[in-house]
Amino acid sequence: MATTSQGPAFEDLTARARIRDAALGHFAEYGFARATIRGIAQSAGVSLGLVRHHFGSKEALRQACDEYVMEATRQYNQQSLAGGPPDEAAFAAASRSAMHPLFRYVARALIDGSVTAANMFDEMVGMTEQWLVRRDQDRGEPPLADARSRAALITAMAVGIPLLHEHLSRALATDIFGPEGDRRVALGLLDIYSHSLISAEYAAASQAAFDKPHP
Amino acid sequence: MATTSQGPAFEDLTARARIRDAALGHFAEYGFARATIRGIAQSAGVSLGLVRHHFGSKEALRQACDEYVMEATRQYNQQSLAGGPPDEAAFAAASRSAMHPLFRYVARALIDGSVTAANMFDEMVGMTEQWLVRRDQDRGEPPLADARSRAALITAMAVGIPLLHEHLSRALATDIFGPEGDRRVALGLLDIYSHSLISAEYAAASQAAFDKPHP
DNA sequence: GACCGTCCTATACGTGTGTATTGTCAGCTG
DNA sequence: CAGCTGACAATACACACGTATAGGACGGTC
Numbered sequence: 001m002a003t004t005s006q007g008p009a010f011e012d013l014t015a016r017a018r019i020r021d022a023a024l025g026h027f028a029e030y031g032f033a034r035a036t037i038r039g040i041a042q043s044a045g046v047s048l049g050l051v052r053h054h055f056g057s058k059e060a061l062r063q064a065c066d067e068y069v070m071e072a073t074r075q076y077n078q079q080s081l082a083g084g085p086p087d088e089a090a091f092a093a094a095s096r097s098a099m100h101p102l103f104r105y106v107a108r109a110l111i112d113g114s115v116t117a118a119n120m121f122d123e124m125v126g127m128t129e130q131w132l133v134r135r136d137q138d139r140g141e142p143p144l145a146d147a148r149s150r151a152a153l154i155t156a157m158a159v160g161i162p163l164l165h166e167h168l169s170r171a172l173a174t175d176i177f178g179p180e181g182d183r184r185v186a187l188g189l190l191d192i193y194s195h196s197l198i199s200a201e202y203a204a205a206s207q208a209a210f211d212k213p214h215p
Numbered sequence: 216m217a218t219t220s221q222g223p224a225f226e227d228l229t230a231r232a233r234i235r236d237a238a239l240g241h242f243a244e245y246g247f248a249r250a251t252i253r254g255i256a257q258s259a260g261v262s263l264g265l266v267r268h269h270f271g272s273k274e275a276l277r278q279a280c281d282e283y284v285m286e287a288t289r290q291y292n293q294q295s296l297a298g299g300p301p302d303e304a305a306f307a308a309a310s311r312s313a314m315h316p317l318f319r320y321v322a323r324a325l326i327d328g329s330v331t332a333a334n335m336f337d338e339m340v341g342m343t344e345q346w347l348v349r350r351d352q353d354r355g356e357p358p359l360a361d362a363r364s365r366a367a368l369i370t371a372m373a374v375g376i377p378l379l380h381e382h383l384s385r386a387l388a389t390d391i392f393g394p395e396g397d398r399r400v401a402l403g404l405l406d407i408y409s410h411s412l413i414s415a416e417y418a419a420a421s422q423a424a425f426d427k428p429h430p
Numbered sequence: 431g432a433c434c435g436t437c438c439t440a441t442a443c444g445t446g447t448g449t450a451t452t453g454t455c456a457g458c459t460g
Numbered sequence: 461c462a463g464c465t466g467a468c469a470a471t472a473c474a475c476a477c478g479t480a481t482a483g484g485a486c487g488g489t490c
Contacts, residue, residue: 031246031248031326033246033248033249034248088413088414088417089417089421091412091413092413092417092421110379110382111246111326111378111379118382118385121379121382121386122382122385122386125386135412139410143406143410144402144403144405144406144409145399145402145403145405145406146399148386148387149387149399149400149402149403150403150406150407151386152382152383152386152387152403153376153383153400153403153404153407154407154412155386156375156376156378156379156382156383157372157373157375157376158372158375159375159378159379160371160372160373160374160375160376160378160379161368161371161372161375163326163371163374163375163378164325164326164336164371164374164375167325167333167336167337167367167371168367168368168371170333170337171336171337171340171363171366171367171370172363172364172367183425184360184361184364185364185368186425187359187360187364187422187425188359188360188364188365188367188368189368190359190360190413190418190421190422191358191359191360191365191418192365192368192369193411193412193413193418194359194411194412194413194414194415194417194418195354195358195411195415196408196409196410196411197306197350197369197408197409198303198306198307198405198408198409199303199409200409200410202303202304202307202409203405203406203408203409206304206307206405207402207405210398210401210402
């Protein structure tokens with residue numbers, strides 16, 4: 001479970017950092033419930049007691065991981081979105097950032113009931129909503145649903161990809177976190193997002209039929 | 216955690232069925248690891264030993280739930296997709312079926328490593344792939360990615376919705392399993408699937424740039 | 431009535447896991 | 461050197477949970 005992106009990148013990190021990295025990997029892979037402090041300690045090459053010495057409890061260790069990921073995300077966003085308003089490139093980049101190893105942790109944390117991850121989810125919904133309202137200005141007819149609903153759905157769907165990476169990799173016969181799988185996911189998302197899957201006529205008709213639910 | 220759609224619908228079900236329904240609810244809500252046999256027994260109103268008497272072990276209980284859901288899905292598909300080839304209505308219906316309470320169990324089972332759920336995932340990918348190849352015949356330029364990649368991505372994204380129902384409901388300030396939330400999800404999906412989010416030009420340009428990864 | 435199988439409960443056992451305690455060693459400071 | 465502090469290990473404790481066992485209540489069959 002490699003270390004987190006750049007950084008020292010060596011195993012001569014401080015023990016606390018090694019424990020945190022190991023915890024990030026275990027929580028992302030096994031989930032909070034199935035991950036064990038002993039397993040994390042073993043991956044970090046330290047004793048069980050040291051984990052407790054540095055973080056106090058399993059829940060506190062989770063919070064430390066949450067805050068670390070949140071801080072890393074903040075820095076990434078500041079240096080990435082600093083140049084100009086959200087455009088298509090920003091949207092595509094945001095979708096693809098779902099592949100970032102740290103994001104895999106956040107996706108799993110959402111399932112495991114992390115409040116920090118929930119806040120990050122809400123933030124992503126807000127950003128997507130802003131993007132949508134700008135894009136809606138170029139549309140003719142009004143959307144079938146408000147921007148917030150669509151933003152929440154798009155966000156949830158994006159998170160679904162790293163969440164189901166195991167099954168996605170199996171269906172593609174390639175690890176989606178590897179270079180080839182990453183390429184196919186990127187191109188697949190580009191195609192899906194750039195081409196409508198159903199016709200606008202059918203959607204409009206479906207909307208009309210939806211307000212009369214019981215024929 | 217209501218009983219499964221139609222059926223007897225009352226609490227005068229056989230104890231075995233009540234245990235299974237309770238297990239479906241607990242597994243879907245807490246996941247396999249955090250769900251406890253004692254909690255399931257309590258929800259079903261039976262003793263701990265009876266669960267073991269009927270199902271043998273926790274893993275066997277999970278398999279029984281898997282097979283039950285698989286059989287229910289098979290019947291649903293037979294009576295639903297019997298009439299004609301896949302069309303837009305079938306696609307929309309399949310997307311919306313992600314809201315079905317039983318599907319919530321499958322979504323969670325995918326995260327928890329159920330082999331039965333994995334098979335259902337692969338089946339969904341296959342059906343989506345068939346749908347896509349038919350639809351690709353009406354497209355001008357070739358897609359940016361093969362149908363299987365796109366099918367797997369669409370499937371994973373659809374599963375993401377029930378998986379993140381908690382956060383989705385919070386973002387929408389409405390329970391997405393309730394009538395109002397269900398409506399907003401349906402309309403939101405219709406709009407997303409019927410309108411491209413990014414321009415085809417940008418997507419094509421992005422594809423071209425993707426083959427030269429390091430500028 | 432006697433026997434038997436099924437549904438069901440109560441209780442006990444073993445183990446994995448989070449948590450707590452204690453102890454050791456290195457480094458620093460007076 | 462004495463004394464203290466923090467990093468770290470080893471061990472023990474408490475508890476929840478899956479599993480196993482023993483037994484009772486009820487209905488059917490001979």
